Amino acid sequence: MPELPEVERARALIADRALGRRIETVDDRDEWVCRPHAPGEIAHALTGATLTQAHRRGKTMWVQTDADAVLGLHLGMAGRIVVDAAADGDRPGRGEGDGDQSGEAHPRGWDRFTLRFADGGRLALRDKRRLGRVRLDPDLSDLGPDAAEVGREAFRRAVGSGTAPVKARIMDQSVIAGVGNLLADETLWRARLHPMRPAGELTAGELDQLRRELRAATRSAIRRGGVHTGELIPARRRDGACPHCGTPLERATVGGRTTWWCPEEQR
DNA sequence: ACCTATGTTGATAC
């Protein structure tokens, strides 16, 4: 699920529903998700604090409090944020409680980290695969500019170099932050660029086009509920044909990830 | 049963 658009929706959920609430207890017992913190360390830093602001850069979120501690949250590959009974990405009318996840095999369900508020509600990181991450005072210095905000000049400079395929380049979080496997494919398809083109060989015009389509694809996905609401992504599993011209899509591994593109339109 | 795939990241090696 989580690329920049999904993370932005999670951030907005926190901003809308969790700010101003006082933390009464913290469940930070999952030592893998909370590494390198020892159990109780995050709890100690946050108990009694009130959440004040929710931020995001790329796929990393951080929540400020009226204490010194900053709570860093990363959804990994399958994580979601749950506030009270609502999870980000829920469809209206279809609530998602703990439901079938609280069976005996999973005493805490898949909630790997939970803040319980003084008002009785809660915020949780729900993550089957435990590839999400919770930590205090996260280091953001290795992240490039946010993919939804980056300006034209900064984008040209950051993306337009190196011999790696352009797809790998835009997925490199230190180059620009927020692009994952699906958003990369969707964006390159919209920009009509072949994913294997060496990044350093793109012209300024192609880089500008790539940035425009990246911003457009990102904003559309945020508005519509996730990167699966694009055009290319649903086509992969539907009929495997380019939504523009009907040409069968190609599939290969690029930058270590499964990649789909239209061999007719993407050059 | 066994093998593959999966929205990410980080460590490691060349």
Place this chain on the structure above:
DNA sequence: GGTATCAACATAGG
């Protein structure tokens, strides 16, 4: 330093 590969986690599906 830039690039490529593999491992970390857990589940789903052929």
